[in-house]
Amino acid sequence: xxxxxxxxxxxxxxxxxxxxxxxxxxxxxxxxxxxxxxxxxxxxxxxxxxxxxxxxxxxxxxxxxxxxxxxxxxxxxxxxxxxxxxxxxxxxxxxxxxxxxxxxxxxxxxxxxxxxxxxxxxxxxxxxxxxxxxxxxxxxxxxxxxxxxxxxxxxxxxxxxxxxxxxxxxxxxxxxxxxxxxxxxxxxxxxxxxxxxxxxxxxxxxxxxxxxxxxxxxxxxxxxxxxxxxxxxxxxxxxxxxxxxxxxxxxxxxxxxxxxxxxxxxxxxxxxxxxxxxxxxxxxxxxxxxxxxxxxxxxxxxxxxxxxxxxxxxxxxxxxxxxxxxxxxxxxxxxxxxxxxxxxxxxxxxxxxxxxxxxxxxxxxxxxxxxxxxxxxxxxxxxxxxxxxxxxxxxxxxxxxxxxxxxxxxxxxxxxxxxxxxxxxxxxxxxxxxxxxxxxxxxxxxxxxxxxxxxxxxxxxxxxxxxxxxxxxxxxxxxxxxxxxxxxxxxxxxxxxxxxxxxxxxxxxxxxxxxxxxxxxxxxxxxxxxxxxxxxxxxxxxxxxxxxxxxxxxxxxxxxxx
Amino acid sequence: xxxxxxxxxxxxxxxxxxxxxxxxxxxxxxxxxxxxxxxxxxxxxxxxxxxxxxxxxxxxxxxxxxxxxxxxxxxxxxxxxxxxxxxxxxxxxxxxxxxxxxxxxxxxxxxxxxxxxxxxxxxxxxxxxxxxxxxxxxxxxxxxxxxxxxxxxxxxxxxxxxxxxxxxxxxxxxxxxxxxxxxxxxxxxxxxxxxxxxxxxxxxxxxxxxxxxxxxxxxxxxxxxxxxxxxxxxxxxxxxxxxxxxxxxxxxxxxxxxxxxxxxxxxxxxxxxxxxxxxxxxxxxxxxxxxxxxxxxxxxxxxxxxxxxxxxxxxxxxxxxxxxxxxxxxxxxxxxxxxxxxxxxxxxxxxxxxxxxxxxxxxxxxxxxx
Numbered sequence: 034x035x036x037x038x039x040x041x042x043x044x045x046x047x048x049x050x051x052x053x054x055x056x057x058x059x060x061x062x063x064x065x066x067x068x069x070x071x072x073x074x075x076x077x078x079x080x081x082x083x084x085x086x087x088x089x090x091x092x093x094x095x096x097x098x099x100x101x102x103x104x105x106x107x108x109x110x111x112x113x114x115x116x117x118x119x120x121x122x123x124x125x126x127x128x129x130x131x132x133x134x135x136x137x138x139x140x141x142x143x144x145x146x147x148x149x150x151x152x153x154x155x156x157x158x159x160x161x162x163x164x165x166x167x168x169x170x171x172x173x174x175x176x177x178x179x180x181x182x183x184x185x186x187x188x189x190x191x192x193x194x195x196x197x198x199x200x201x202x203x204x205x206x207x208x209x210x211x212x213x214x215x216x217x218x219x220x221x222x223x224x225x226x227x228x229x230x231x232x233x234x235x236x237x238x239x240x241x242x243x244x245x246x247x248x249x250x251x252x253x254x255x256x257x258x259x260x261x262x263x264x265x266x267x268x269x270x271x272x273x274x275x276x277x278x279x280x281x282x283x284x285x286x287x288x289x290x291x292x293x294x295x296x297x298x299x300x301x302x303x304x305x306x307x308x309x310x311x312x313x314x315x316x317x318x319x320x321x322x323x324x325x326x327x328x329x330x331x332x333x334x335x336x337x338x339x340x341x342x343x344x345x346x347x348x349x350x351x352x353x354x355x356x357x358x359x360x361x362x363x364x365x366x367x368x369x370x371x372x373x374x375x376x377x378x379x380x381x382x383x384x385x386x387x388x389x390x391x392x393x394x395x396x397x398x399x400x401x402x403x404x405x406x407x408x409x410x411x412x413x414x415x416x417x418x419x420x421x422x423x424x425x426x427x428x429x430x431x432x433x434x435x436x437x438x439x440x441x442x443x444x445x446x447x448x449x450x451x452x453x454x455x456x457x458x459x460x461x462x463x464x465x466x467x468x469x470x471x472x473x474x475x476x477x478x479x480x481x482x483x484x485x486x487x488x489x490x491x492x493x494x495x496x497x498x499x500x501x502x503x504x505x506x507x508x509x510x511x512x513x514x515x516x517x518x519x520x521x522x523x524x525x526x527x528x529x530x531x532x533x534x535x536x537x538x539x540x541x542x543x544x545x546x547x548x549x550x551x552x553x554x555x556x557x558x559x560x561x562x563x564x565x566x567x568x569x570x571x572x573x574x575x576x577x578x579x580x581x582x583x584x585x586x587x588x589x590x591x592x593x594x595x
Numbered sequence: 596x597x598x599x600x601x602x603x604x605x606x607x608x609x610x611x612x613x614x615x616x617x618x619x620x621x622x623x624x625x626x627x628x629x630x631x632x633x634x635x636x637x638x639x640x641x642x643x644x645x646x647x648x649x650x651x652x653x654x655x656x657x658x659x660x661x662x663x664x665x666x667x668x669x670x671x672x673x674x675x676x677x678x679x680x681x682x683x684x685x686x687x688x689x690x691x692x693x694x695x696x697x698x699x700x701x702x703x704x705x706x707x708x709x710x711x712x713x714x715x716x717x718x719x720x721x722x723x724x725x726x727x728x729x730x731x732x733x734x735x736x737x738x739x740x741x742x743x744x745x746x747x748x749x750x751x752x753x754x755x756x757x758x759x760x761x762x763x764x765x766x767x768x769x770x771x772x773x774x775x776x777x778x779x780x781x782x783x784x785x786x787x788x789x790x791x792x793x794x795x796x797x798x799x800x801x802x803x804x805x806x807x808x809x810x811x812x813x814x815x816x817x818x819x820x821x822x823x824x825x826x827x828x829x830x831x832x833x834x835x836x837x838x839x840x841x842x843x844x845x846x847x848x849x850x851x852x853x854x855x856x857x858x859x860x861x862x863x864x865x866x867x868x869x870x871x872x873x874x875x876x877x878x879x880x881x882x883x884x885x886x887x888x889x890x891x892x893x894x895x896x897x898x899x900x901x902x903x904x905x906x907x908x909x910x911x912x913x914x915x916x917x918x919x920x921x922x923x924x925x926x927x928x929x930x931x932x933x934x935x936x937x938x939x940x941x942x943x944x945x946x947x948x949x950x951x952x953x954x955x956x957x958x959x960x961x962x963x964x965x
Binding site for chain 2: 412520523527536549
């Protein structure tokens with residue numbers, strides 16, 4: 034019988050093998066029983082005086098046997114003909130080896146001492162000179178004489194030492210010392226400062242933030258150029274301890290606003306923080322709303338102007354986008370280019386953006402409402418043309434519009450995901466060939482293509498990506514409402530939408546300020562006044578320093594009058 | 596939710612929204628139907644009266660610092676009078692809102708939505724009002740403040756675009772159906788300013804209480820300006836007979852032309868009239884809720900009372916069996932109810948409150964203020 038079974042299997046299932054199956058089982062460790070996050074290391078552990086214990090501790094903590102990039106260098110310190118055992122620990126790839134060799138290992142390993150002891154006082158008595166010499170202290174000697182580093186810290190807690198090593202610093206442990214030295218030998222590879230990609234301007238600065246927090250803070254410092262710029266560091270995330278910098282200008286930003294930002298950033302019980310986008314979701318007032326409540330910018334000049342307006346900026350290490358708060362609705366309809374242009378041109382662009390906003394949100398819904406309920410609105414000739422163009426289309430207008438809207442979203446998403454040389458091809462194929470083919474096949478009418486195209490182009494005219502996303506989603510609700518109840522449905526949607534906008538607040542500032550509630554616009558409304566008229570900071574931010582310019586900022590004009 | 600942070604412009608917008616909704620639905624048409632060619636004269640006449648009335652009310656409120664009519668009722672007759680007045684006020688607003696929303700829904704069905712059920716349209720309005728009120732009183736005010744300018748602009752466009760269709764002979768005879776009709780019977784037309792009711796409850800809501808008199812006068816001036824221009828537009832454009840059927844302002848928009856592209860702009864304007872009704876209903880709901888809760892010494896808007904008020908508005912709105920009944924209730928019941936309540940009870944309480952204050956001050960030999 035077995036023979037037949039084997040024969041049968043060999044003939045019909047020649048490659049039958051034991052199938053490999055992996056099942057991820059649930060970890061039943063005791064830590065899982067509690068929902069609270071446990072710290073990964075014993076934070077209170079201090080450095081042992083015995084070097085071997087320290088070595089064992091860091092080896093265990095860093096899993097040095099399996100972690101390939103953790104480097105531990107054992108050596109002896111030679112000083113005054115004495116030898117002290119020591120070791121260095123650092124992460125390969127994050128440090129500058131040249132600095133470690135020349136400015137850490139060389140001074141420590143080569144005995145360059147002149148056997149001179151530090152003289153505290155000298156007393157001369159009857160031709161006998163008595164010199165009081167400071168007793169030898171290894172810790173002080175290392176700190177003061179043997180480590181020629183500008184940024185060196187003495188730490189007694191392992192948690193501090195490990196955090197510093199994780200950031201790319203190097204730690205030195207010496208036998209008999211119950212402390213360790215960490216020094217800045219970072220050499221993190223980073224991209225250079227490049228022109229912005231999502232906030233492109235013609236006449237403004239061509240610098241953008243990068244992923245490294247210190248480079249970003251330096252970009253801000255360079256532009257603000259004032260000692261009142263405060264950059265406070267905060268670590269977020271139990272595991273990642275991501276560096277975040279809370280920046281504000283002392284004397285301008287409202288103290289309560291600064292405290293609130295610090296409070297929210299400091300009170301995040303999370304394992305990791307990778308990007309500013311994640312932080313944005315964690316600290317905004319209403320995280321369930323699809324409307325952005327914090328501005329994300331990659332431009333140092335824009336971030337600087339936010340700081341000077343009295344807002345608070347938060348930088349997250351690893352993200353080239355910084356967050357500015359509080360934010361209002363009109364901020365998301367403003368571009369970095371606006372302030373560089375003459376106010377007349379900027380206002381024209383702002384007006385166009387409002388039209389774009391209306392088209393993005395309402396055009397498809399209005400089209401359905403007009404063609405379904407309010408045909409009398411459009412001229413008879415145009416109505417006949419629309420009816421004629423839809424004669425060959427077998428689908429209801431809602432279905433037709435949804436097909437095209439979804440196709441457009443598909444093309445947009447594909448265009449973003451494909452490698453950039455293919456982006457143009459996708460647009461060409463999607464926009465022209467697909468549209469043309471859809472009309473020829475009688476799936477959609479030409480007027481629908483026009484409506485969808487105008488809506489799509491309008492959505493690109495909105496400066497903020499997240500805001501544009503919100504309106505793209507809202508558009509589908511308006512299509513539904515327009516189909517169900519025409520202008521009544523659209524008015525219903527508009528009213529609720531306005532209510533949602535009116536309900537939002539960003540760090541205590543109403544979202545629709547300065548219009549609802551009405552506050553002093555001070556030439557800081559949506560439309561721009563000439564730069565010399567923008568004398569005051571936005572009223573809603575309650576800044577400490579209300580004026581940003583003198584009453585007559587162009588004092589040279591006063592001079593010419595004299 | 597704190598409610599006491601209404602700016603001056605927001606307060607004016609609050610008062611204006613009520614009269615705008617009335618203008619959109621029935622007010623100019625009713626005035627023209629009652630007074631014919633003397634409608635403009637009658638509107639000017641009641642405008643003058645309302646200004647005198649505003650002057651008196653503002654003067655009478657002066658002694659009561661930040662009291663509204665409910666607080667004065669409490670001072671005058673204790674919590675019983677206060678509760679009675681608040682119940683009366685809430686009931687009045689519910690009847691007002693219910694009948695108006697029904698009227699508007701009926702008009703919408705006649706004009707555009709022939710296949711819709713009136714209850715469906717009313718429910719849509721009530722749902723929107725409920726959602727906005729759920730956000731809070733401030734949000735209702737902000738939302739209204741955003742909508743009002745667009746509605747005002749559209750009314751101004753309607754008035755300006757109607758000028759070419761004006762037939763000035765329609766104002767003759769100037770005295771219409773006679774002096775007695777225009778000035779004596781016409782006095783009842785003061786109910787057109789039913790939005791004055793809000794003035795009685797405004798002071799505690801204001802951020803700056805000192806602006807109360809300015810707010811009262813400006814809101815009444817703007818309301819009368821709007822009413823006069825709408826009455827004049829409708830009078831000079833339409834026949835008297837055509838005015839009783841559907842939305843007043845819609846009749847004016849039917850006759851305007853805005854180029855070839857918009858063949859019938861009236862259907863575009865309907866969005867703004869619908870928005871004005873949404874704003875109106877949400878404000879009425881918010882105010883009645885506020886007053887109802889205040890009588891129970893609560894300064895916040897509660898959800899159960901919001902639900903009850905919305906349900907009551909719905910019930911009132913479906914009570915009239917036909918449009919004729921609805922018209923009758925609007926033009927007679929509401930008119931006299933408004934005169935009785937807004938210009939009667941409230942005014943009397945205010946006067947009596949002042950008298951009591953003066954008597955108490957005389958006893959204590961003090962300046963009569965609270």
